Amino acid sequence: MNQxxxxxxxxxxxxxxxxxxxxxxxxxxxxxxxMGKMAAGDVAGARKILDRTMPLPGVLxxxxxxxxxxxxxxxxxxxxxxxxxxxxxxxxxxxxxxxxMCMPSKGKTxxxxxxxxxxxxLAWDLAKKGFAVTLYVAADAPGGKxxxxxxxxxxxxxxxxxxAMLGRMGVTIKTGQTVDAALLDTxxxxxxxxxxxxxxxxxxxxxxxxxxxxxxxxxKPNVFCGGWPQPDGSRSVIALVAEGRRAAMTIDRLxxxxxxxxxxxxxxxxKTRTFTSLKGVPAVPRTEPADRxxxxxxxxxxxEAARCLQCDCMExxxxxxxxxxxxxxxxxxxxxIYNNLSIVLGNHYLNxxxxxxxxxxxxxxxxxxxxxMAELCLDSRRDMVKRGKMPPSAHEFALEDMAFSxxxxxxxxxxxPGKDRCAHxxxxxxxxxxxPDSRIPEAYxxxxxxxxxxxxxxxxxxxxxxxxxxxxxxxxxxxxAFKRQWEAIGKPRLITACASCLSVFRQAAPxxxxxxxxxxxxxxxxxxxATGYTPAAPVAVHxxxxxxxxxxxxxxxxxxxxxxxxxxxxxxxxGRYTECCGYGGLAANAxxxxxxxxxxxxxxxxxxxxxxxxxxxxxxxxxxGKRAYHLLDILFPGKDAADPATRPDPGFxxxxxxxxxxxxxxxxxxxxxxxxxxxxxxxxxxxxxxVRARMExxxxxxxxxxxxxxxxxxxxRKFLDRETGRFxxxxxxxxxxxWVEYVMEEGVARVFTAYSHRMNVVGVGK
Numbered sequence: 001m002n003q004x005x006x007x008x009x010x011x012x013x014x015x016x017x018x019x020x021x022x023x024x025x026x027x028x029x030x031x032x033x034x035m036g037k038m039a040a041g042d043v044a045g046a047r048k049i050l051d052r053t054m055p056l057p058g059v060l061x062x063x064x065x066x067x068x069x070x071x072x073x074x075x076x077x078x079x080x081x082x083x084x085x086x087x088x089x090x091x092x093x094x095x096x097x098x099x100x101m102c103m104p105s106k107g108k109t110x111x112x113x114x115x116x117x118x119x120x121x122l123a124w125d126l127a128k129k130g131f132a133v134t135l136y137v138a139a140d141a142p143g144g145k146x147x148x149x150x151x152x153x154x155x156x157x158x159x160x161x162x163x164a165m166l167g168r169m170g171v172t173i174k175t176g177q178t179v180d181a182a183l184l185d186t187x188x189x190x191x192x193x194x195x196x197x198x199x200x201x202x203x204x205x206x207x208x209x210x211x212x213x214x215x216x217x218x219x220k221p222n223v224f225c226g227g228w229p230q231p232d233g234s235r236s237v238i239a240l241v242a243e244g245r246r247a248a249m250t251i252d253r254l255x256x257x258x259x260x261x262x263x264x265x266x267x268x269x270x271k272t273r274t275f276t277s278l279k280g281v282p283a284v285p286r287t288e289p290a291d292r293x294x295x296x297x298x299x300x301x302x303x304e305a306a307r308c309l310q311c312d313c314m315e316x317x318x319x320x321x322x323x324x325x326x327x328x329x330x331x332x333x334x335x336x337i338y339n340n341l342s343i344v345l346g347n348h349y350l351n352x353x354x355x356x357x358x359x360x361x362x363x364x365x366x367x368x369x370x371x372x373m374a375e376l377c378l379d380s381r382r383d384m385v386k387r388g389k390m391p392p393s394a395h396e397f398a399l400e401d402m403a404f405s406x407x408x409x410x411x412x413x414x415x416x417p418g419k420d421r422c423a424h425x426x427x428x429x430x431x432x433x434x435x436p437d438s439r440i441p442e443a444y445x446x447x448x449x450x451x452x453x454x455x456x457x458x459x460x461x462x463x464x465x466x467x468x469x470x471x472x473x474x475x476x477x478x479x480x481a482f483k484r485q486w487e488a489i490g491k492p493r494l495i496t497a498c499a500s501c502l503s504v505f506r507q508a509a510p511x512x513x514x515x516x517x518x519x520x521x522x523x524x525x526x527x528x529x530a531t532g533y534t535p536a537a538p539v540a541v542h543x544x545x546x547x548x549x550x551x552x553x554x555x556x557x558x559x560x561x562x563x564x565x566x567x568x569x570x571x572x573x574x575g576r577y578t579e580c581c582g583y584g585g586l587a588a589n590a591x592x593x594x595x596x597x598x599x600x601x602x603x604x605x606x607x608x609x610x611x612x613x614x615x616x617x618x619x620x621x622x623x624x625g626k627r628a629y630h631l632l633d634i635l636f637p638g639k640d641a642a643d644p645a646t647r648p649d650p651g652f653x654x655x656x657x658x659x660x661x662x663x664x665x666x667x668x669x670x671x672x673x674x675x676x677x678x679x680x681x682x683x684x685x686x687x688x689x690x691v692r693a694r695m696e697x698x699x700x701x702x703x704x705x706x707x708x709x710x711x712x713x714x715x716x717r718k719f720l721d722r723e724t725g726r727f728x729x730x731x732x733x734x735x736x737x738x739w740v741e742y743v744m745e746e747g748v749a750r751v752f753t754a755y756s757h758r759m760n761v762v763g764v765g766k
Contacts, residue, residue: 006334006335006338009334009371009376010331010334010335012330012367012369012370012371013329013330013331013334013367013369013371014273014274014275014313014368014369015312015313015314015329015330015331015332016331017272017273017274017313018270018272018274019031019032019272019274019276019311019312020071020072020073020272020274020311021068021069021071021072021081021083021311022068022272023071023269023270023271023272023274024067024068024070024071024269025067025068025238025269026067026238026239026241026242026245026268026269027053027054027055027238027241027242027245027268028053028270029049029050029053029054029068030049030052030053031068031081031083032308032310032311032312033049034046034049034050034086034087034090035081035083035086035305035308035310036305036308036310037049038086038089038090038301038302038305039302039305039306039308040302041298041302043090043093043094043298043301044094046090046094047090047091047094047095047097048097050087050090050091051096051097051100055120055121055124055125055241055244055245056117056120056121056124056162056165057091057096057097057162058091058096058158058159058161058162059117059146059154059158059159059162060237060238060241061087061088061090061091062087062088062091062092062153062154062158063146063149063153063154063237064084064087064237064238065084065236065237065238066083066084066087066238067238067269068083069081069082069083069084073276073278073309073311074286074307074308074309076278077278077281077282077283077284078282078283078284078285078286078307079285079286080286081286081304081305081307081308082286082287082288082289082296082304085288085289085292085295085296085304086296086301086304086305088295088296089289089295089296089301090301091158092295093298096161096162096165099165099168099169100124100128100165100169101128102127102128102129102130102169102170103128103129103130104130105130105132106129106130106131106255107132108130108131108132108192108193108255109131109132109133109134109190109191109192110122110126110131110132110133110134110191110192110193110194110195110251111133111134111136111187111191111193111194111195112133112134112135112136112194112195112197113136113179113183113184113187113194113195113196113197113203114135114136114137114138114144114179114195114196114197114198114227115135115137115138115139115141115142115143115144115173115175115197116143116144116145116146116197116227116240117144117145117146117227117237117240117241117244118195118197118226118227118240118241118243118244118247119135119142119144119195119197119227119244120135120142120143120162120163120166120244121240121241121243121244121245121248122195122244122245122247122248122251123135123166123171124166124169124171125244125245125248125249126248126251126252127166127169127170127171128169129248129252131251131252131255132170132172133170133171133172134171134172134173134174135166135171135172135173135174136174136177136179136183136187137173137174137175137176137177137179138176138177138178138179139175139176140175140176141163141175142163142173142175143159143163144197145235146159147159152293153293179203180203181203181204184196184203184204184223188220188222188223191222192222192251192254192255193222193223193224193251193254193255194222194223194224195223195224195225195226195244195247195251196218196223196224196225196226197226197227198225198226198227198228204218204219204223204225205219206218206219206225208228211224211225211226214260214261214264215246215250215260215261216243216246216247216250217250217260221254222254224247224250224251226243226244226246226247227240227243227244228243242268245267246267246268249264249267273368273369274311274312274313275313275315275368276309276311276312276313277315281309284307286304286307287300287303287304287307313329313367313368314329315366315367315368316329316330316362316363316366316367316371316373317329318366319362319363319366319573319577319579320362320363320373321594321597321598321601322356322357322358322373322587322594322598323363323373325356325594325597326353330363330367330371330373330376333353333373333376334376336350336353337350337353337354337376337377337380340354340380341380341383341384351384351389351390351391351394352394352590352591354377354380354381354384355377355381355391355394355395355586355587355589355590355591356587356590356591356594356595357373357374357377357378357585357587358374358545358580358582358583358584358585358587358595358598359374359377359378359468359584359585360374360545360546360548360579360580360584360585361374361545361548362545362548362573362577362578362579362580365548365576365577366577374585377585378468378470378585380470381468381469381470382470382472383470384470385469385470385471385472390469390470392735392758393758394469394586394589394590395465395468395469395471395586395589395590396735396736397589397652397699398465398468398469398586398589399465399466399469399471399474401430401461401465401652401655401656402430402461402463402464402465402466402478404656404659405430405433405459405460405461405659406460406461406478406481409656409659409660409663409678410430410433410459410460410659410660410662410663411459411460411663412457412458412459412460412663412666412667413456413457413458413459413460413485413486413488413489414456414457414458414670414671415454415456415489415490416448416454416455416456416457417670417671419454419456420490421454421489421490421492422453422454422455422456422489422490422492423451423452423453423454423455423490423492423493424447424451424453424454424455424456424492424493424495425455425456425457425458425486425489425492425493425494425495426443426444426447426455426456426457426458426495426497426517427458427460427462427494427495427496427497427498427501428440428443428444428459428496428497428498429461429462429496429497429498429500429501429615430459430460430461430462430659431498431614431615431616431619431655432497432498432615432630432632433459433658433659433662434615434650434654434655434656434658434659435615435618435619435630435650435655435658436647436650436654436658437638437639437640437644437647438615438630438632438658438662439532439630439632439633439635439636439638440497440632440662440666441662441665441666441669442528442632442636442637443497443517443632443635443636444457444666444670446525446528446636447495447520447525450524450525450526451520451524451525453492454492455495456489456492457666457670458482458485458486459659459662459663459666460482461478462478462479462482462498462500462501462504462505463475463478463479463482463504463508464500464501464504465586466478467504467508468584468585468586469586475508476508479504479505479508479509482509483509483512486512491512493513493514493515494512494513494514494515495514495515495516495517495520496514496515496516496517497516497517497613497632498544498614498615499516499544499546499547499550499553499613499614500544500546500584500614502514502515502516502546502547502550502553503546503547503550516547516550516552516553516556518553518556518557518560518613518631519552519553519556521556521560521635522556522559522560522563523556527560527563527564527635528635528636530636530637531564531634531635531637532632532633532634532635532636532637532638532644533629533633533634533638533643533644534564534565534566534634535566535609535611535629535634535645537567537608537609538566538567538568538569538608539561539566539567539568539569539608539609539610539611539629540568540569540570540571540605540606540608540609540610540611541557541558541561541568541569541570541571541574541610541611542571542574542578542581542602542610542611542612542617542621542628543557543574543575543578543613544578544581544612544613544614544617545578545579545580545581545584546584546614547578547613548575548576548577548578549576551575551576554575557613557631560631560634560635561611561631561634564634564635566611566634568611569606569608571605571606572605572606573605579598579601579602579605580598580602581598581599581602581612581614581616581617581620581621582595582596582597582598582599582602582620583595583616583617583620588620589699592697596623596624599620599621599623599624600624602621603621603624603625603626609626609627609628609629609645610626610627610628610629611628611629611630611631611634612628612629612630612631613630613631615630618630619649619650620649622647622648622649623648623649627645627646628645629644629645630644633645651692651696652696652699652701653695653701653702653703656701656703657702660677660678661677663675664677680703680706681703681706681707681710682705682706682707682708682709682710682711682713683706683709683710683713683744683747683748683749684747684748684749685702685705685706685709685742685748685749685750685751686748686749686750686751687751687754691751691752691753691754694753694754694755695754698754698755698756699756700738700754700755700756704733704738704754704756705738705740705751705754707731707733707738708729708730708731708738708739708740708754709729709740709742709749711729711731712727712729712731712740713744717729725743726741726742726743726752727741727742727743727744728740728741729742735758736756736757736758737756737757737758738754738755738756739754739755739756739757740753740754741753741754
């Protein structure tokens with residue numbers, strides 16, 4: 001990722017865009033923060049927000065014509081917020097702040113002809129920037145038409161206080177002046193810049209059309225004009241302020257030798273791409289002050305300000321536990337990831353965050369700009385793998401599990417007995433293959449009986465773990481090996497029971513025709529005659545996140561439930577907007593605690609039992625105590641008569657054992673080939689449920705424990721705790737060292753704990 005890539009990625013996230021109210025304000029008042037303070041009853045804090053942006057806040061806060069209200073997104077849900085009335089209530093109920101912080105003198109002089117609002121604004125802004133400003137006023141006091149406003153609306157003392165503040169800021173005010181063309185010529189020759197306020201007279205002989213609309217530059221390079229009334233003769237208070245501010249910005253650029261026109265698109269009223277969903281927002285009616293002059297009383301002000309939706313986007317964060325966990329939003333994460341990838345020496349602190357994304361794509365679906373954290377994180381993983389910066393522990397266990405599934409203990413590709421070439425190929429997937437009572441043999445027998453042209457069978461892993469780990473070379477190797485075998489049996493149509501497998505093959509091998517098992521059953525074969533388990537109550541359908549854009553697959557699942565007579569409900573986030581179970585992207589390997597929180601969030605979406613079509617989704621839900629069925633439980637009778645929703649997560653070791661057993665059983669029952677089970681690598685052992693849970697959390701397999709026990713018992717390399725009589729032994733088969741605390745009881749080891757680490761202790765042999 002280079003700097004331009006970062007900019008392009010950042011641009012897609014709109015979280016830092018101004019809310020519509022602030023974008024509509026010509027001086028960009030932070031209305032959202034102001035409303036938050038007012039809603040909390042913090043009037044002093046709200047006043048500080050106004051003081052930070054508004055010139056002459058004691059005046060402008062009382063009389064602003066608040067165009068922000070026209071942009072308020074609450075227009076159609078109770079009415080726009082009463083921003084103008086709340087600003088008035090704020091300045092009436094709070095004392096003026098101290099003198100604004102002014103920069104040291106720049107040694108530049110500016111004259112402003114006129115004492116109305118635009119000139120006062122220009123003087124306020126330039127004084128803060130260190131300019132020496134002199135106001136030339138024809139009247140006996142500055143203020144112009146401000147002095148004509150009813151004292152009930154703008155008390156004279158409020159105007160006098162802000163004018164006095166200008167004096168404390170170093171602005172010189174000369175009243176009773178003859179403000180004419182001669183004075184203009186004199187000042188233009190002696191000052192660095194002159195501003196001519198055209199509110200009541202036109203000293204330059206120009207109209208608004210004769211003045212540059214961006215810079216307000218007039219007849220001479222250092223003369224600027226503004227403060228005109230509106231085309232219809234009316235006065236817009238905020239427009240006058242905006243022109244004074246624009247002229248001040250131009251003068252600052254002129255005296256600094258900078259371009260007068262470059263990058264000024266964010267001044268004044270701006271466009272914004274911000275988005276705030278109004279879904280579920282109650283239409284709370286707008287509160288109007290009983291007396292506009294007196295303004296809002298405190299309680300009413302708080303109530304009206306509380307109607308503010310505090311507009312921001314955060315649509316992705318609202319639905320994603322991963323984004324919420326790291327307490328930011330995609331644009332911020334993009335910067336952090338860029339910095340993480342740019343580190344040459346030192347620690348890559350963001351690696352775990354990058355590896356914790358489930359890659360499910362929900363963020364992209366809800367984002368108005370289609371920002372994809374999944375794409376960003378996956379590309380970053382690939383980059384880390386390519387440069388050797390990927391921590392081995394992040395995905396190693398999942399990749400080893402994939403290797404097991406594609407190894408001799410599970411992998412299989414066979415045509416239907418008696419068929420040289422087959423029209424169909426059933427690929428149940430490795431996770432379903434690891435499920436006790438998965439009903440794979442029943443589903444395969446059903447397909448063979450119903451489909452013409454022969455149905456082959458393939459056991460193995462599609463390569464998704466390698467894809468999600470960013471190991472493209474390994475992934476391509478897995479897909480290429482599958483394609484060679486697929487071609488050898490006649491290039492059959494692929495029928496998958498797993499949405500992830502279907503997604504992977506469609507993405508990586510588009511020349512392989514692929515369809516979901518559920519579409520085949522619903523549209524081609526019809527449902528099996530024998531029924532599986534029938535839930536006693538409606539189920540909530542959980543769509544796999546990898547089926548997000550597969551509407552046909554999702555529709556087939558629901559049609560099957562209807563035909564089987566199983567009532568079901570939709571989850572709040574389903575179909576295109578479905579949530580991940582916490583396994584996607586190998587998040588459970590990189591960040592188990594966060595992955596569990598993701599699973600718990602999904603499980604809490606409904607009190608109903610869940611219905612899944614992905615074995616891992618079902619197991620993840622079961623692991624956090626959620627009752628969940630697999631669709632095959634509904635379609636085919638199982639070997640176990642118990643309620644399948646109570647079936648526990650089998651765990652890693654059981655999945656390995658079940659896959660190997662499934663392969664042996666299918667070879668024997670379908671192809672009449674007997675394959676003996678492999679002998680265990682070491683002695684048998686027993687563990688408590690607590691130790692078993694610890695092993696699962698630490699990804700320690702039964703075979704890992706057996707290897708430690710075998711190594712300890714054959715080499716006698718073990719420690720003895722004389723007080724307890726327990727042995728402690730270790731073994732390092734590859735990069736991980738496993739430790740087991742145990743005692744031997746009649747040839748069987750009783751294991752009290754097991755753990756692992758990646759430390760290398762120098763000087764100690766294996």
